[in-house]
Amino acid sequence: MLLMACVILIVDLFVKDRKRTVIFVATQLTLVGAAVVTFATSSGEIGYTFSNMYVGDLMGDLLKLLVYLTVIIVLFYSRDYILEREQMARSEYYVLALFATLGMMVMISANHFLTVYIGLELLSLSLYALVAMNRDSVPATEAAMKYFVLGALASGLLLYGMSMIYGATGTLEITAVAERLYMGQANKSILVFGLVFLVSGIAFKLGVVPFHMWIPDVYHGAPTAVALLIATAPKLAAFAIVMRMLVNGLVVLAQDWQTMLILLSVLSMAIGNIAAIAQTNLKRMLAYSAISHMGFMLLGLVTGVVGGDARFALNAYSSSMFYVITYVLTSAGTFGMILLLARGGLESDQIDDFKGLNKRSPWFAAVMMMMMFSMAGIPFFVGFFAKFSVLQAVVAAGYLWLAVVAVLFSLIGCFYYLRVVKIMYFDPPTNTAPIHAPLDMKILMSANGLAVAVLGIFPQALMSLCAFALLRSL
């Protein structure tokens, strides 16, 4: 199944010609085709291929489908933005996006630490290049440099951690590592040492404090279309590798990595939410908000195993998965809105650019408002149920203090989301030009907004799907 997806992707790269529309259509068809293949081959059973390097299970399939869907949406949103910018209007954007997608697929299906690494590098290298694509822009180049240097460091940490684990267990196959750990055939001190590096590497990729330095610069500096890509689908893949490596592989050490994640999570929520208040650039604000959201998502992961009892694991991990999916949905909508407003070669990424949007377009202001309230976790939007399910897992695990800390930081976080709503609704517009956008984008944007509201009223289906996928995969 995975092979098929890869083949389609790679073959497609060679058939591209200079016509941009053709490239766009071809890319989208590829993604749709790959998604269909994934869906068709999904059996719900756990299967291994390539000498146990890959695993196919329901969690992986679900995440892959969502990644495909997200990338498809991302490309729709980005299309005009890319077209309007000569220096970027090349097929590279689509090609690199496809490579990044391939990297994510590999990550999601990895059953081997090295496979994880390969997928991650494939994703990261594509993203480095994407960030730097706007060659004439100083912030973009700076962001790309920063991303690359720090990313390479993180990859190093990750590799170092993996080598420690290999030293301790004698294997890099995730399921085999888990088996050896159960048997107790491992040197605990080396293992924990390796775990620290592993968690640091993962924390970098997720962008949680204190490994978050690259996020604001990259979101801010990168072209918005690229920031949109970085802010959405890779979060799903990062969630998958956390599940693969920490839960599938090192669940015996859960007590150790949970303690680390608690620290990361609380710090992320604190720094992310507080720093976001001071931002005037919307992309930068969203970057800090992403940090805090990832921190919140980790909360679900830290409550899986309580005192050696894995009773809550399913509930906890599925709440995290639900959280990350809803975050990606909302984040796609928010960046999409920035792209929607960025017309005629002008950026629209200052918060003030949204001034009086309600006067210019009540509907899109309402969509953006839904996104903001969803991110703030106010019902009836899906973000509320995401927070609700994670908090529920935290309280069930007995970490009441953690839940209190989490809600206090979300209260702080609420302020800057409200400020965006304020700008759109309370302030008079500075730019009264009506919004021009292609019809497909308008429809998709509206659908995205409605999805946030509808899932907020009927969250059951997606919640159960997450729980079911994890039940069949763990």
Add this chain to the structure above:
Amino acid sequence: MLATPLLSLAIWVPILAGFAVLATGADRNAPLARMLALLGAVAGLLVTIPLYTGFDLNTPAMQFVELHSWIPRFNVNYHLGVDGISVLFVLLNSFITVTVILAGWQVIDSRVAQYNAGFLIMSGLLNGIFSSLDGVLFYVFFEASLIPLYLIIGIWGGSNRVYAAFKFFLFTLMGSLLFLIALLYLFIESGGSFSILDWHKLPLGLTAQTWLFLAFLVAFAVKVPMWPVHTWLPDAHVEAPTGGSIVLAAIALKLGAYGFLRFSLPIAPDASHELSGLVIALSLIAIIYIGFVALVQEDMKKLVAYSSIAHMGFVTLGFFMFSALGVEGALVQMISHGFVSGAMFFAIGVMYDRAHSRQIADYGGVVNSMPKFAAFFMLFAMANAGLPATSGFVGEFMVILAAVDYNFWVAFAAATTMIVGAAYTLWMYKRVVFGAVANHHVAELTDINGREFLIFVLFAAGALGMGLYPQPFTEVMHSSVNELLRHVALSKIQ
């Protein structure tokens, strides 16, 4: 009971009407938007009438119950029902919505559809709060109702509206987030149920009850608002448009008090007894201290806002004396305050629309140019001061009677506010309405028109009707209140 889902109608008719109003779009369709909004509000009121006529007075149980599975994964249900306590608020809310739509008829001339839709949607959400029997459903409505009010204050408010809107939103959210954790804790403790009625029966230790009680207290005290977390209210009231002030005073403040009755008292009865001293102390501070604060206000809206806080102090005082008279008095006070404060804010709005000032000093001798208005304003000022034969008197009197039973000094302290309350209201009235005509603006004021007359008549009917003949209100709540008190008297500690 009845086959028609009356409570769902009470919630969703206004909300759907709100969306229909939104769909009328730009301001050139404003007349259509107004008509549609009024139609929606009246329809919303009509569907709640059978709730009263079909109400069974003899049972304390929940009536008009609707139970559907909503999120089975967390055992969350769409569970609605009303008892003698909540049904009155559903009615009051639907009634107030009609007056609010009428009150904004001519005044609001920009983004008319959004304004009216905001109030209709909020009305539905508020009905949802009062009729939810599921913790999550309650919470969802509770928080969602912040959004329309935030927008209403922020878009159509006064000069400092942004500050007021943020303060309102964040204060309330602070309380409700802790409340959410309390709900989740109860969910775990009760073995996976979000049903409020199940929680009423759940045995809990004193420590757990105390923490729960404190979490509820923060949430509801902000909403009531009780001293010292009341500071958002004067800001919100002053900046909100007239309609926003009416809804805020008449309905939104009742949510906190209602929360005490639905959550704090029955879920944590032992802690309620244990900590009743604290709540009574806070209530007395609100009644006396805030009463004096109201006395020195220059701004009419601020004055009425502070008087609202003092009146709500009576309500919380009535609850925590654990006597039928006290609780019923408090409930009567809540309904009455809905009519009276709504009318007061409307009266101030009427003057503001004409002279664009809320400062007491800018007025004087209004009676000369607006005699009809002055008569109505007099009635509501008297009701606000608690004059017998108005609804304001009944509730306060019942609470004070209960307080005499409870503790003489508490009663004494509470009764002094009858004097302070009369002082600040009537003094304001005197300065605004009587005396020489202050300036040419006042001289040019035109008296109220038919629409305003109608709104005043509606409010006056409520305030006077309740003052002269409170029985239709008290008989509805009687058996539910007794049941509640019987429940609260039993210890839950095992």
